[in-house]
Amino acid sequence: MAYKVEKLKINYKTLEEFKRFKEYGLQELSMFEDLEANIIENDSASPFYGIYFGSLLVARMSLYRVEAKFDRYFDPPQDYLELWKLEVLPDYQGKGYGHALVDFAKSYGLPIKTNPRVKSQEFWAKVGFTSVHYDMERDLGENPIIWYPSGAAEQ
Amino acid sequence: MAYKVEKLKINYKTLEEFKRFKEYGLQELSMFEDLEANIIENDSASPFYGIYFGSLLVARMSLYRVEAKFDRYFDPPQDYLELWKLEVLPDYQGKGYGHALVDFAKSYGLPIKTNPRVKSQEFWAKVGFTSVHYDMERDLGENPIIWYPSGAAEQ
Known part of the structure; x- marks a missing residue:
């Protein structure tokens, strides 16, 4: 089944919907404050x-x-x-939504880096991501994994 | 009660103990591999x-x-x-261990930055950390919070 991936616009409705996701954090709070203070307009572009x-x-x-x-x-x-906050609501997991989002990201033809939650390794391995060689000064507390189109390689 | 904070050395015993902590990840796996391959010596220094x-x-x-x-x-x-992977084993929480570790970090007299798990806000507020102003290009999926000794301020 093909899912339609949409670029999300920042408005009160979207921000309310974001609250259903576990990884709701400073990024979303900051968008909300900017919207409240008219620093950003309703329906502004977002990285989501x-x-x-x-x-x-x-x-x-x-x-x-x-x-x-x-x-x-x-x-x-x-x-x-850089890809972050990939998340599927609990009742909708295992139906290919996560896979569809990753495929969308891959369609840009650029290497991708993400820092997944510890419990999601199996998913990321299935969609072709591999661990980098850990470098403390660069990675600190992260567990970076990468995917690359042909032609790119790890540093 | 005063707790003794120790700098941990990397050896098989320490790495085995690390497995009890939730945030066991690429960093620990990489230490284990380096030890196995004799790339680092037993009892090497660690950032822990x-x-x-x-x-x-x-x-x-x-x-x-x-x-x-x-x-x-x-x-x-x-x-x-930069402080990461602050964690207290479940049976030992609420007894001041986390606080003691943060006090130890503060004793260097340098500003501190960390990227806490979403559920730990209350703890970090209690030990004097505050949110930064979110900057997407810098912070991406992080929720950075900082503490600073007098004389330093947020950018």
Whole structure:
């Protein structure tokens, strides 16, 4: 089954929907405050992408393109996507929503880095991500994993 | 009650003890592999500090001094401590172990930054940490909080 991945806009409805997700944190609170204070407009662009089941947001992730000059993960250094807060609501897990979001991220043809929760290793292995060689000064408390299209390799 | 905070050495015993902690991840696996392959010696230094109750490691954290030139959190930019994997075993929580570890980190007199789990906000507020202003390009999926001695301020 093909799911439609949508770029999410920041408005009160979306921010309310975000509260259903476990990884609701400073990023969402800051969006809410900016909206309240009219620092950002209603329906501004966001780094979030999601999938709706009917009118319910059931899966989401955040994506950001990191410029090559900041790259410390790939060889040669290049633009890559940082992916975070990939999450599917409990009742909708195991139905391919997470997979569809990752496929969407891969469709940019850029390497991807993410720092998954410890319990999600199996999922990430299935979608082709592998562990980097841990570097304390760079990775600190992270457990970075990466995926790369042909042509890119780990630093 | 005063607890003794010890700098932990990397050996098979310590690495076995680390398995009791939830945030066991790539960092620990990499230490284990390096030890197995003789890339690091038994009893090498580690970024971990811990507190023992008898012979049992009941609390731990990791600390790393980030140089001023990499500082994106404090104003003026300065050396600071990154703190991660602060964790107390379930049966030992609420007895001041976490607080003792944070006090130890503060004793260096440097600003501290950490990226706590979403559920631990109350603890961090109690020990004087405050949220930064979220900056997506810098913070991505993190929820950074900081503590600073007098003289340092947020960027």
